[in-house]
Amino acid sequence: MSDIDGFRNEVRDWLAEHCPEGARSGASGDTGDAMKQWRDTLIEQGWTVPMWPKEYGGGGLDRAQARVLAEELGRIRARPAFMGGMGTGMLGPTLLEYGTEEQKKRHLIPITRGETRWCQGYSEPGAGSDLAGLQTKAVDKGDHFLINGQKIWTSGAQFANRMFALVRTDPDAPKHEGISFVLLDMEQPGITVKPIRTIGGNSPFNEVFFDDAIAQKEDLVGELNQGWTVGKRLLQHERSGQGGLGGVGGTRQSPRSFALADTAKQYRGEKDGRIEDTAVRDR
Ligand SMILES: Cc1cc2nc3c(=O)[nH]c(=O)nc-3n(C[C@H](O)[C@H](O)[C@H](O)COP(=O)(O)OP(=O)(O)OC[C@H]3O[C@@H](n4cnc5c(N)ncnc54)[C@H](O)[C@@H]3O)c2cc1C
CATH class of the missing domain: 1.10.540 (Butyryl-Coa Dehydrogenase, subunit A; domain 1)
Structure with a gap:
Protein backbone atom coordinates (compact mmCIF):
# COMPACT_ATOMS: atom_id res chain seq x y z
CA MET A 1 0.00 0.00 0.00
CA GLY A 84 -12.52 30.88 7.24
CA GLY A 85 -12.70 34.12 5.29
CA MET A 86 -9.85 36.55 4.94
CA GLY A 87 -7.85 35.23 7.88
CA THR A 88 -7.29 31.71 6.58
CA GLY A 89 -7.40 32.48 2.86
CA MET A 90 -5.52 35.77 2.59
CA LEU A 91 -3.75 37.15 5.64
CA GLY A 92 -2.51 33.84 7.06
CA PRO A 93 -0.55 32.71 3.97
CA THR A 94 0.86 36.24 3.63
CA LEU A 95 2.05 36.29 7.25
CA LEU A 96 3.63 32.87 6.80
CA GLU A 97 5.77 34.45 4.10
CA TYR A 98 6.35 38.01 5.34
CA GLY A 99 5.52 38.01 9.05
CA THR A 100 8.09 38.00 11.83
CA GLU A 101 8.19 34.98 14.11
CA GLU A 102 6.45 37.05 16.78
CA GLN A 103 3.69 38.16 14.36
CA LYS A 104 3.11 34.59 13.23
CA LYS A 105 2.78 33.36 16.80
CA ARG A 106 0.46 36.21 17.79
CA HIS A 107 -1.86 36.24 14.76
CA LEU A 108 -1.89 32.83 13.09
CA ILE A 109 -3.13 30.68 15.95
CA PRO A 110 -6.22 32.86 16.63
CA ILE A 111 -7.00 32.60 12.89
CA THR A 112 -6.83 28.80 12.96
CA ARG A 113 -9.23 28.83 15.92
CA GLY A 114 -11.71 31.22 14.27
CA GLU A 115 -11.15 33.75 17.05
CA THR A 116 -10.31 36.75 14.86
CA ARG A 117 -12.42 38.14 12.02
CA TRP A 118 -10.32 40.07 9.50
CA CYS A 119 -11.32 42.62 6.88
CA GLN A 120 -9.35 44.11 4.01
CA GLY A 121 -8.59 47.84 4.00
CA TYR A 122 -7.27 48.43 0.48
CA SER A 123 -9.76 50.38 -1.71
CA GLU A 124 -10.41 54.09 -1.18
CA PRO A 125 -12.87 56.49 -2.84
CA GLY A 126 -10.06 57.73 -5.13
CA ALA A 127 -8.06 54.50 -5.29
CA GLY A 128 -9.86 51.47 -6.72
CA SER A 129 -8.33 50.14 -9.93
CA ASP A 130 -5.46 52.58 -9.31
CA LEU A 131 -4.85 51.16 -5.84
CA ALA A 132 -1.34 52.57 -5.53
CA GLY A 133 -2.92 56.04 -5.51
CA LEU A 134 -4.21 55.41 -1.98
CA GLN A 135 -4.07 58.39 0.38
CA THR A 136 -4.87 57.07 3.87
CA LYS A 137 -1.97 58.48 5.81
CA ALA A 138 0.00 56.77 8.58
CA VAL A 139 2.39 58.97 10.55
CA ASP A 140 5.23 57.43 12.54
CA LYS A 141 4.76 58.18 16.26
CA GLY A 142 7.53 56.04 17.68
CA ASP A 143 5.89 52.85 18.89
CA HIS A 144 2.78 53.27 16.69
CA PHE A 145 1.39 54.84 13.51
CA LEU A 146 -1.35 57.47 13.67
CA ILE A 147 -3.79 56.83 10.82
CA ASN A 148 -6.17 59.26 9.11
CA GLY A 149 -8.20 58.73 5.95
CA GLN A 150 -10.90 56.50 4.53
CA LYS A 151 -11.39 53.06 3.01
CA ILE A 152 -14.40 51.92 0.99
CA TRP A 153 -15.98 48.64 -0.19
CA THR A 154 -14.60 47.00 2.94
CA SER A 155 -16.44 43.66 2.97
CA GLY A 156 -17.56 42.50 6.39
CA ALA A 157 -16.00 45.44 8.27
CA GLN A 158 -19.10 45.68 10.46
CA PHE A 159 -18.37 42.17 11.80
CA ALA A 160 -14.56 42.30 11.81
CA ASN A 161 -12.41 42.86 14.88
CA ARG A 162 -9.13 43.21 12.93
CA MET A 163 -8.11 44.80 9.64
CA PHE A 164 -5.08 44.43 7.39
CA ALA A 165 -4.56 47.67 5.50
CA LEU A 166 -2.39 49.46 2.99
CA VAL A 167 -1.49 52.96 4.19
CA ARG A 168 0.73 55.76 2.92
CA THR A 169 3.80 56.14 5.10
CA ASP A 170 5.90 58.29 2.73
CA PRO A 171 3.88 60.87 0.76
CA ASP A 172 7.01 62.12 -1.03
CA ALA A 173 8.15 58.78 -2.47
CA PRO A 174 6.98 57.47 -5.88
CA LYS A 175 3.49 56.14 -5.21
CA HIS A 176 4.28 52.41 -5.12
CA GLU A 177 7.24 53.00 -2.80
CA GLY A 178 5.56 54.99 -0.03
CA ILE A 179 3.02 52.37 1.07
CA SER A 180 3.16 50.10 4.12
CA PHE A 181 1.13 47.05 5.13
CA VAL A 182 -0.22 47.23 8.70
CA LEU A 183 -2.56 45.29 10.96
CA LEU A 184 -4.92 47.11 13.26
CA ASP A 185 -7.63 46.67 15.80
CA MET A 186 -11.13 47.59 14.57
CA GLU A 187 -12.38 48.01 18.12
CA GLN A 188 -10.77 51.36 18.89
CA PRO A 189 -12.14 54.92 19.17
CA GLY A 190 -10.43 56.17 15.98
CA ILE A 191 -12.41 53.86 13.68
CA THR A 192 -15.95 54.39 12.39
CA VAL A 193 -17.66 51.81 10.18
CA LYS A 194 -20.59 52.89 7.99
CA PRO A 195 -22.39 50.12 6.09
CA ILE A 196 -23.17 50.85 2.41
CA ARG A 197 -26.71 49.83 1.66
CA THR A 198 -27.07 48.22 -1.76
CA ILE A 199 -30.17 48.39 -3.95
CA GLY A 200 -31.10 44.89 -2.72
CA GLY A 201 -31.27 46.19 0.86
CA ASN A 202 -28.19 44.32 2.12
CA SER A 203 -24.95 45.87 3.34
CA PRO A 204 -22.08 43.57 2.42
CA PHE A 205 -19.71 46.54 2.03
CA ASN A 206 -18.73 49.43 4.28
CA GLU A 207 -16.95 52.72 4.42
CA VAL A 208 -14.32 52.79 7.16
CA PHE A 209 -13.13 56.14 8.51
CA PHE A 210 -9.85 56.61 10.40
CA ASP A 211 -9.62 59.60 12.76
CA ASP A 212 -6.34 59.28 14.64
CA ALA A 213 -6.66 55.50 14.60
CA ILE A 214 -3.67 53.51 15.81
CA ALA A 215 -1.66 50.63 14.34
CA GLN A 216 1.11 49.37 16.60
CA LYS A 217 4.62 49.30 15.13
CA GLU A 218 4.86 45.62 15.99
CA ASP A 219 2.02 45.15 13.48
CA LEU A 220 3.92 46.52 10.50
CA VAL A 221 4.25 43.53 8.14
CA GLY A 222 7.36 43.55 5.95
CA GLU A 223 9.60 46.59 5.68
CA LEU A 224 8.43 50.17 6.06
CA ASN A 225 7.38 51.54 2.63
CA GLN A 226 7.53 48.04 1.08
CA GLY A 227 3.84 47.33 1.66
CA TRP A 228 3.03 47.23 -2.05
CA THR A 229 4.97 43.97 -2.38
CA VAL A 230 3.24 42.42 0.64
CA GLY A 231 -0.18 43.70 -0.46
CA LYS A 232 0.20 42.24 -3.97
CA ARG A 233 1.22 38.88 -2.56
CA LEU A 234 -1.93 38.84 -0.45
CA LEU A 235 -4.01 39.48 -3.58
CA GLN A 236 -2.44 36.41 -5.18
CA HIS A 237 -3.63 34.35 -2.23
CA GLU A 238 -7.07 35.95 -2.54
CA ARG A 239 -7.23 34.90 -6.17
C1 LIG B 1 -17.64 41.93 -4.30
C2 LIG B 1 -16.55 42.93 -4.00
C3 LIG B 1 -15.96 42.92 -2.75
C4 LIG B 1 -14.95 43.85 -2.46
N1 LIG B 1 -14.38 43.82 -1.22
C5 LIG B 1 -13.38 44.67 -0.94
C6 LIG B 1 -12.75 44.64 0.35
O1 LIG B 1 -13.11 43.87 1.25
N2 LIG B 1 -11.75 45.51 0.58
C7 LIG B 1 -11.31 46.39 -0.37
O2 LIG B 1 -10.36 47.12 -0.09
N3 LIG B 1 -11.90 46.46 -1.59
C8 LIG B 1 -12.92 45.63 -1.89
N4 LIG B 1 -13.53 45.69 -3.13
C9 LIG B 1 -13.13 46.72 -4.08
C10 LIG B 1 -12.29 46.20 -5.25
O3 LIG B 1 -11.18 45.53 -4.77
C11 LIG B 1 -11.85 47.30 -6.21
O4 LIG B 1 -11.00 48.20 -5.59
C12 LIG B 1 -12.96 48.07 -6.72
O5 LIG B 1 -14.06 47.26 -7.07
C13 LIG B 1 -12.49 48.84 -7.99
O6 LIG B 1 -12.46 50.14 -7.68
P1 LIG B 1 -13.64 51.18 -8.04
O7 LIG B 1 -14.95 50.57 -7.67
O8 LIG B 1 -13.23 52.45 -7.39
O9 LIG B 1 -13.63 51.27 -9.60
P2 LIG B 1 -12.79 52.26 -10.52
O10 LIG B 1 -11.34 52.11 -10.25
O11 LIG B 1 -13.38 53.62 -10.41
O12 LIG B 1 -13.11 51.66 -11.93
C14 LIG B 1 -14.43 51.79 -12.51
C15 LIG B 1 -14.41 51.19 -13.89
O13 LIG B 1 -13.47 51.89 -14.72
C16 LIG B 1 -12.54 50.99 -15.28
N5 LIG B 1 -11.22 51.64 -15.33
C17 LIG B 1 -10.53 52.13 -14.29
N6 LIG B 1 -9.37 52.66 -14.70
C18 LIG B 1 -9.32 52.50 -16.04
C19 LIG B 1 -8.36 52.84 -17.04
N7 LIG B 1 -7.23 53.47 -16.75
N8 LIG B 1 -8.64 52.51 -18.30
C20 LIG B 1 -9.79 51.88 -18.64
N9 LIG B 1 -10.74 51.54 -17.72
C21 LIG B 1 -10.51 51.84 -16.44
C22 LIG B 1 -12.52 49.77 -14.37
O14 LIG B 1 -12.15 48.59 -15.07
C23 LIG B 1 -13.97 49.72 -13.92
O15 LIG B 1 -14.77 49.03 -14.86
C24 LIG B 1 -14.54 44.79 -3.44
C25 LIG B 1 -15.16 44.79 -4.70
C26 LIG B 1 -16.16 43.88 -4.98
C27 LIG B 1 -16.81 43.92 -6.34
Whole structure:
Protein backbone atom coordinates (compact mmCIF):
# COMPACT_ATOMS: atom_id res chain seq x y z
CA MET A 1 0.00 0.00 0.00
CA SER A 2 1.37 3.44 -0.91
CA ASP A 3 1.95 6.08 1.75
CA ILE A 4 -0.94 8.13 0.44
CA ASP A 5 -3.33 5.15 0.51
CA GLY A 6 -2.23 4.50 4.07
CA PHE A 7 -2.89 8.14 4.90
CA ARG A 8 -6.37 7.87 3.35
CA ASN A 9 -7.16 4.90 5.58
CA GLU A 10 -5.95 6.79 8.64
CA VAL A 11 -8.13 9.78 7.71
CA ARG A 12 -11.17 7.56 7.15
CA ASP A 13 -10.75 5.90 10.53
CA TRP A 14 -10.18 9.25 12.21
CA LEU A 15 -13.27 10.81 10.63
CA ALA A 16 -15.45 7.80 11.48
CA GLU A 17 -14.41 8.22 15.09
CA HIS A 18 -14.42 12.02 15.38
CA CYS A 19 -16.95 13.57 13.00
CA PRO A 20 -20.38 13.48 14.68
CA GLU A 21 -23.50 12.87 12.58
CA GLY A 22 -24.73 16.33 13.56
CA ALA A 23 -21.71 17.92 11.84
CA ARG A 24 -22.57 16.43 8.44
CA SER A 25 -24.73 18.08 5.78
CA GLY A 26 -28.32 16.93 5.93
CA ALA A 27 -28.31 16.45 9.72
CA SER A 28 -31.59 17.54 11.28
CA GLY A 29 -32.54 18.86 14.69
CA ASP A 30 -30.31 20.87 16.98
CA THR A 31 -26.76 20.42 15.70
CA GLY A 32 -25.19 23.12 17.89
CA ASP A 33 -23.37 20.77 20.29
CA ALA A 34 -22.18 18.50 17.48
CA MET A 35 -20.80 21.46 15.53
CA LYS A 36 -18.99 22.81 18.59
CA GLN A 37 -17.43 19.40 19.25
CA TRP A 38 -16.43 19.07 15.57
CA ARG A 39 -14.94 22.56 15.49
CA ASP A 40 -12.89 21.93 18.65
CA THR A 41 -11.69 18.57 17.32
CA LEU A 42 -10.60 20.02 13.98
CA ILE A 43 -8.80 22.89 15.71
CA GLU A 44 -6.99 20.43 17.97
CA GLN A 45 -5.95 18.34 14.95
CA GLY A 46 -4.77 21.43 13.01
CA TRP A 47 -7.18 20.62 10.19
CA THR A 48 -8.92 24.00 10.01
CA VAL A 49 -5.83 24.94 7.95
CA PRO A 50 -4.41 21.54 6.98
CA MET A 51 -1.37 22.82 5.08
CA TRP A 52 -0.13 25.40 7.57
CA PRO A 53 2.84 24.39 9.73
CA LYS A 54 1.94 22.69 12.99
CA GLU A 55 3.69 25.27 15.15
CA TYR A 56 1.18 27.89 13.97
CA GLY A 57 -1.90 25.76 14.53
CA GLY A 58 -1.97 24.01 11.15
CA GLY A 59 -1.96 20.34 10.24
CA GLY A 60 1.45 20.23 8.52
CA LEU A 61 0.03 18.25 5.58
CA ASP A 62 1.55 18.31 2.12
CA ARG A 63 -0.60 19.03 -0.94
CA ALA A 64 -1.33 15.37 -1.72
CA GLN A 65 -2.38 14.69 1.87
CA ALA A 66 -4.53 17.83 1.97
CA ARG A 67 -6.24 16.69 -1.21
CA VAL A 68 -7.01 13.30 0.35
CA LEU A 69 -8.35 14.98 3.47
CA ALA A 70 -10.61 17.22 1.34
CA GLU A 71 -11.89 14.19 -0.58
CA GLU A 72 -12.63 12.26 2.60
CA LEU A 73 -14.34 15.24 4.25
CA GLY A 74 -16.43 15.63 1.10
CA ARG A 75 -17.25 11.92 1.02
CA ILE A 76 -18.92 12.05 4.44
CA ARG A 77 -20.32 15.56 3.76
CA ALA A 78 -18.61 17.04 6.80
CA ARG A 79 -19.47 20.66 7.46
CA PRO A 80 -16.69 23.26 7.68
CA ALA A 81 -15.55 24.13 11.19
CA PHE A 82 -16.24 27.81 10.53
CA MET A 83 -16.22 30.23 7.62
CA GLY A 84 -12.52 30.88 7.24
CA GLY A 85 -12.70 34.12 5.29
CA MET A 86 -9.85 36.55 4.94
CA GLY A 87 -7.85 35.23 7.88
CA THR A 88 -7.29 31.71 6.58
CA GLY A 89 -7.40 32.48 2.86
CA MET A 90 -5.52 35.77 2.59
CA LEU A 91 -3.75 37.15 5.64
CA GLY A 92 -2.51 33.84 7.06
CA PRO A 93 -0.55 32.71 3.97
CA THR A 94 0.86 36.24 3.63
CA LEU A 95 2.05 36.29 7.25
CA LEU A 96 3.63 32.87 6.80
CA GLU A 97 5.77 34.45 4.10
CA TYR A 98 6.35 38.01 5.34
CA GLY A 99 5.52 38.01 9.05
CA THR A 100 8.09 38.00 11.83
CA GLU A 101 8.19 34.98 14.11
CA GLU A 102 6.45 37.05 16.78
CA GLN A 103 3.69 38.16 14.36
CA LYS A 104 3.11 34.59 13.23
CA LYS A 105 2.78 33.36 16.80
CA ARG A 106 0.46 36.21 17.79
CA HIS A 107 -1.86 36.24 14.76
CA LEU A 108 -1.89 32.83 13.09
CA ILE A 109 -3.13 30.68 15.95
CA PRO A 110 -6.22 32.86 16.63
CA ILE A 111 -7.00 32.60 12.89
CA THR A 112 -6.83 28.80 12.96
CA ARG A 113 -9.23 28.83 15.92
CA GLY A 114 -11.71 31.22 14.27
CA GLU A 115 -11.15 33.75 17.05
CA THR A 116 -10.31 36.75 14.86
CA ARG A 117 -12.42 38.14 12.02
CA TRP A 118 -10.32 40.07 9.50
CA CYS A 119 -11.32 42.62 6.88
CA GLN A 120 -9.35 44.11 4.01
CA GLY A 121 -8.59 47.84 4.00
CA TYR A 122 -7.27 48.43 0.48
CA SER A 123 -9.76 50.38 -1.71
CA GLU A 124 -10.41 54.09 -1.18
CA PRO A 125 -12.87 56.49 -2.84
CA GLY A 126 -10.06 57.73 -5.13
CA ALA A 127 -8.06 54.50 -5.29
CA GLY A 128 -9.86 51.47 -6.72
CA SER A 129 -8.33 50.14 -9.93
CA ASP A 130 -5.46 52.58 -9.31
CA LEU A 131 -4.85 51.16 -5.84
CA ALA A 132 -1.34 52.57 -5.53
CA GLY A 133 -2.92 56.04 -5.51
CA LEU A 134 -4.21 55.41 -1.98
CA GLN A 135 -4.07 58.39 0.38
CA THR A 136 -4.87 57.07 3.87
CA LYS A 137 -1.97 58.48 5.81
CA ALA A 138 0.00 56.77 8.58
CA VAL A 139 2.39 58.97 10.55
CA ASP A 140 5.23 57.43 12.54
CA LYS A 141 4.76 58.18 16.26
CA GLY A 142 7.53 56.04 17.68
CA ASP A 143 5.89 52.85 18.89
CA HIS A 144 2.78 53.27 16.69
CA PHE A 145 1.39 54.84 13.51
CA LEU A 146 -1.35 57.47 13.67
CA ILE A 147 -3.79 56.83 10.82
CA ASN A 148 -6.17 59.26 9.11
CA GLY A 149 -8.20 58.73 5.95
CA GLN A 150 -10.90 56.50 4.53
CA LYS A 151 -11.39 53.06 3.01
CA ILE A 152 -14.40 51.92 0.99
CA TRP A 153 -15.98 48.64 -0.19
CA THR A 154 -14.60 47.00 2.94
CA SER A 155 -16.44 43.66 2.97
CA GLY A 156 -17.56 42.50 6.39
CA ALA A 157 -16.00 45.44 8.27
CA GLN A 158 -19.10 45.68 10.46
CA PHE A 159 -18.37 42.17 11.80
CA ALA A 160 -14.56 42.30 11.81
CA ASN A 161 -12.41 42.86 14.88
CA ARG A 162 -9.13 43.21 12.93
CA MET A 163 -8.11 44.80 9.64
CA PHE A 164 -5.08 44.43 7.39
CA ALA A 165 -4.56 47.67 5.50
CA LEU A 166 -2.39 49.46 2.99
CA VAL A 167 -1.49 52.96 4.19
CA ARG A 168 0.73 55.76 2.92
CA THR A 169 3.80 56.14 5.10
CA ASP A 170 5.90 58.29 2.73
CA PRO A 171 3.88 60.87 0.76
CA ASP A 172 7.01 62.12 -1.03
CA ALA A 173 8.15 58.78 -2.47
CA PRO A 174 6.98 57.47 -5.88
CA LYS A 175 3.49 56.14 -5.21
CA HIS A 176 4.28 52.41 -5.12
CA GLU A 177 7.24 53.00 -2.80
CA GLY A 178 5.56 54.99 -0.03
CA ILE A 179 3.02 52.37 1.07
CA SER A 180 3.16 50.10 4.12
CA PHE A 181 1.13 47.05 5.13
CA VAL A 182 -0.22 47.23 8.70
CA LEU A 183 -2.56 45.29 10.96
CA LEU A 184 -4.92 47.11 13.26
CA ASP A 185 -7.63 46.67 15.80
CA MET A 186 -11.13 47.59 14.57
CA GLU A 187 -12.38 48.01 18.12
CA GLN A 188 -10.77 51.36 18.89
CA PRO A 189 -12.14 54.92 19.17
CA GLY A 190 -10.43 56.17 15.98
CA ILE A 191 -12.41 53.86 13.68
CA THR A 192 -15.95 54.39 12.39
CA VAL A 193 -17.66 51.81 10.18
CA LYS A 194 -20.59 52.89 7.99
CA PRO A 195 -22.39 50.12 6.09
CA ILE A 196 -23.17 50.85 2.41
CA ARG A 197 -26.71 49.83 1.66
CA THR A 198 -27.07 48.22 -1.76
CA ILE A 199 -30.17 48.39 -3.95
CA GLY A 200 -31.10 44.89 -2.72
CA GLY A 201 -31.27 46.19 0.86
CA ASN A 202 -28.19 44.32 2.12
CA SER A 203 -24.95 45.87 3.34
CA PRO A 204 -22.08 43.57 2.42
CA PHE A 205 -19.71 46.54 2.03
CA ASN A 206 -18.73 49.43 4.28
CA GLU A 207 -16.95 52.72 4.42
CA VAL A 208 -14.32 52.79 7.16
CA PHE A 209 -13.13 56.14 8.51
CA PHE A 210 -9.85 56.61 10.40
CA ASP A 211 -9.62 59.60 12.76
CA ASP A 212 -6.34 59.28 14.64
CA ALA A 213 -6.66 55.50 14.60
CA ILE A 214 -3.67 53.51 15.81
CA ALA A 215 -1.66 50.63 14.34
CA GLN A 216 1.11 49.37 16.60
CA LYS A 217 4.62 49.30 15.13
CA GLU A 218 4.86 45.62 15.99
CA ASP A 219 2.02 45.15 13.48
CA LEU A 220 3.92 46.52 10.50
CA VAL A 221 4.25 43.53 8.14
CA GLY A 222 7.36 43.55 5.95
CA GLU A 223 9.60 46.59 5.68
CA LEU A 224 8.43 50.17 6.06
CA ASN A 225 7.38 51.54 2.63
CA GLN A 226 7.53 48.04 1.08
CA GLY A 227 3.84 47.33 1.66
CA TRP A 228 3.03 47.23 -2.05
CA THR A 229 4.97 43.97 -2.38
CA VAL A 230 3.24 42.42 0.64
CA GLY A 231 -0.18 43.70 -0.46
CA LYS A 232 0.20 42.24 -3.97
CA ARG A 233 1.22 38.88 -2.56
CA LEU A 234 -1.93 38.84 -0.45
CA LEU A 235 -4.01 39.48 -3.58
CA GLN A 236 -2.44 36.41 -5.18
CA HIS A 237 -3.63 34.35 -2.23
CA GLU A 238 -7.07 35.95 -2.54
CA ARG A 239 -7.23 34.90 -6.17
CA SER A 240 -5.90 31.39 -5.72
CA GLY A 241 -8.54 30.93 -3.00
CA GLN A 242 -8.69 27.50 -1.48
CA GLY A 243 -6.15 26.10 -3.89
CA GLY A 244 -3.57 27.96 -1.78
CA LEU A 245 -2.45 27.30 1.76
CA GLY A 246 -5.75 28.29 3.32
CA GLY A 247 -8.85 26.21 3.76
CA VAL A 248 -11.03 25.35 6.68
CA GLY A 249 -11.63 21.69 7.46
CA GLY A 250 -14.87 20.66 5.80
CA THR A 251 -16.51 20.34 2.43
CA ARG A 252 -15.49 23.84 1.30
CA GLN A 253 -12.14 22.38 0.23
CA SER A 254 -13.55 20.51 -2.71
CA PRO A 255 -11.24 18.26 -4.72
CA ARG A 256 -12.25 20.41 -7.70
CA SER A 257 -10.52 23.44 -6.19
CA PHE A 258 -7.24 21.49 -6.03
CA ALA A 259 -7.65 20.38 -9.66
CA LEU A 260 -8.33 23.97 -10.74
CA ALA A 261 -5.27 25.23 -8.88
CA ASP A 262 -3.09 22.57 -10.52
CA THR A 263 -4.39 23.51 -13.98
CA ALA A 264 -3.79 27.20 -13.32
CA LYS A 265 -0.21 26.47 -12.27
CA GLN A 266 0.50 24.65 -15.52
CA TYR A 267 -0.49 27.74 -17.47
CA ARG A 268 1.23 30.16 -15.11
CA GLY A 269 4.53 28.38 -15.44
CA GLU A 270 5.00 26.81 -12.02
CA LYS A 271 4.90 23.33 -13.56
CA ASP A 272 5.45 22.92 -17.31
CA GLY A 273 4.90 26.58 -18.08
CA ARG A 274 2.57 26.24 -21.05
CA ILE A 275 2.09 30.01 -21.08
CA GLU A 276 5.69 30.15 -22.32
CA ASP A 277 4.61 28.24 -25.42
CA THR A 278 3.90 30.93 -28.04
CA ALA A 279 1.48 28.63 -29.89
CA VAL A 280 -0.63 28.34 -26.73
CA ARG A 281 -0.29 32.03 -25.95
CA ASP A 282 -1.36 33.17 -29.43
CA ARG A 283 -4.54 31.14 -29.16
C1 LIG B 1 -17.64 41.93 -4.30
C2 LIG B 1 -16.55 42.93 -4.00
C3 LIG B 1 -15.96 42.92 -2.75
C4 LIG B 1 -14.95 43.85 -2.46
N1 LIG B 1 -14.38 43.82 -1.22
C5 LIG B 1 -13.38 44.67 -0.94
C6 LIG B 1 -12.75 44.64 0.35
O1 LIG B 1 -13.11 43.87 1.25
N2 LIG B 1 -11.75 45.51 0.58
C7 LIG B 1 -11.31 46.39 -0.37
O2 LIG B 1 -10.36 47.12 -0.09
N3 LIG B 1 -11.90 46.46 -1.59
C8 LIG B 1 -12.92 45.63 -1.89
N4 LIG B 1 -13.53 45.69 -3.13
C9 LIG B 1 -13.13 46.72 -4.08
C10 LIG B 1 -12.29 46.20 -5.25
O3 LIG B 1 -11.18 45.53 -4.77
C11 LIG B 1 -11.85 47.30 -6.21
O4 LIG B 1 -11.00 48.20 -5.59
C12 LIG B 1 -12.96 48.07 -6.72
O5 LIG B 1 -14.06 47.26 -7.07
C13 LIG B 1 -12.49 48.84 -7.99
O6 LIG B 1 -12.46 50.14 -7.68
P1 LIG B 1 -13.64 51.18 -8.04
O7 LIG B 1 -14.95 50.57 -7.67
O8 LIG B 1 -13.23 52.45 -7.39
O9 LIG B 1 -13.63 51.27 -9.60
P2 LIG B 1 -12.79 52.26 -10.52
O10 LIG B 1 -11.34 52.11 -10.25
O11 LIG B 1 -13.38 53.62 -10.41
O12 LIG B 1 -13.11 51.66 -11.93
C14 LIG B 1 -14.43 51.79 -12.51
C15 LIG B 1 -14.41 51.19 -13.89
O13 LIG B 1 -13.47 51.89 -14.72
C16 LIG B 1 -12.54 50.99 -15.28
N5 LIG B 1 -11.22 51.64 -15.33
C17 LIG B 1 -10.53 52.13 -14.29
N6 LIG B 1 -9.37 52.66 -14.70
C18 LIG B 1 -9.32 52.50 -16.04
C19 LIG B 1 -8.36 52.84 -17.04
N7 LIG B 1 -7.23 53.47 -16.75
N8 LIG B 1 -8.64 52.51 -18.30
C20 LIG B 1 -9.79 51.88 -18.64
N9 LIG B 1 -10.74 51.54 -17.72
C21 LIG B 1 -10.51 51.84 -16.44
C22 LIG B 1 -12.52 49.77 -14.37
O14 LIG B 1 -12.15 48.59 -15.07
C23 LIG B 1 -13.97 49.72 -13.92
O15 LIG B 1 -14.77 49.03 -14.86
C24 LIG B 1 -14.54 44.79 -3.44
C25 LIG B 1 -15.16 44.79 -4.70
C26 LIG B 1 -16.16 43.88 -4.98
C27 LIG B 1 -16.81 43.92 -6.34
